[in-house]
Amino acid sequence: MNSPFQTRVTELLDIQYPIIQGGMTNISDAGLAAAVSTAGGLGLISASFGGGTPEGLRQEIRRCRELTDKPFGINMSVGRGDRTALIEAIIQEGVSILFTSGRSPEAYMPRLKEAGVKVAHVVPSVRFGVTAQKVGVDIVVAVGRECGGSPGLDDVSTLVLVPRMVDSLSIPVIAGGGIGDARGFVAALALGAQGVQMGTRFIATRECIAHPNYKEALLQASERDAIVIQQSHGTPHRALRTEVSEMILKREMEGASAEDLAQYLSSESNRRAAVDGDLGAGFLYAGQVAGLVGQVLTVQEVIEDIIQRAVALRERLARL
């Protein structure tokens, strides 16, 4: 495929540009995934769509297929519960790319490999990347502490995590966390990554179902406005600084447990805030790169801007 940035990841996933739209619970539906794939990257549908049922996920996959003829994938947390039925649904629908997160996908690897599914596993730590390679995944996504979503407990930044991961593995590594423009993209490639995964940047796109209140809050945010909550519960989440996230943090400091705060931590309260725009209902995920997001653009504009500027940047660096 014609691309100024061909890597092991573009070859493995059969995509034009090594830009992945990370799975985002309640946010990355078929519409966003299809827009990213059509623009030459790889879109991922979050398995949270379709109510978490195999039939619901099938419908979302079919919707995506109607919107794009390019490859797309699914992101699924394999942390808790049995995912066998969801994985069978994916295989039967002919989706051949799965990004897993949460815990090692080991239990599902024999079936996934038998079905020819390419598996990328998302991790915040080198030791989890090493395990993922051992159990047979094709790609590891190394996500640093700057990221929106779950930064993991080790607190290692992308700038250190990615080269450590690259040095520790033989399979390709995708870098995530803090990447939102051409500078981050080129830097990730310089660190040895074969591609990038971005979440926060894609929220501020026209095709994203995030509520305008969420997008506006993201545009207004600086790099200091993505705070880590629930560290005290052992499950850190990076979220936009809002009244709700600051209240959660304050109550945590006073000793509140996850059960005490359950009303604000559920997936449904996140959906009400993120999609319905009721910012008092729950917290909103966002990474530090929010400080670099200044405009709502189309997905194609985001991707083309990155690629065009990255080509110019590469030439500028070569002249140094």
Ligand SMILES: Cc1cc2nc3c(=O)[nH]c(=O)nc-3n(C[C@H](O)[C@H](O)[C@H](O)COP(=O)(O)O)c2cc1C
């Ligand atoms: C709104 C939002 C929801 C997310 N949900 C998930 C998820 O369900 N599963 C997952 O593995 N990662 C999730 N992530 C992480 C992204 O897939 C991606 O790794 C991360 O956003 C990259 O960092 P960045 O936000 O700095 O671009 C989420 C991120 C955001 C911003």
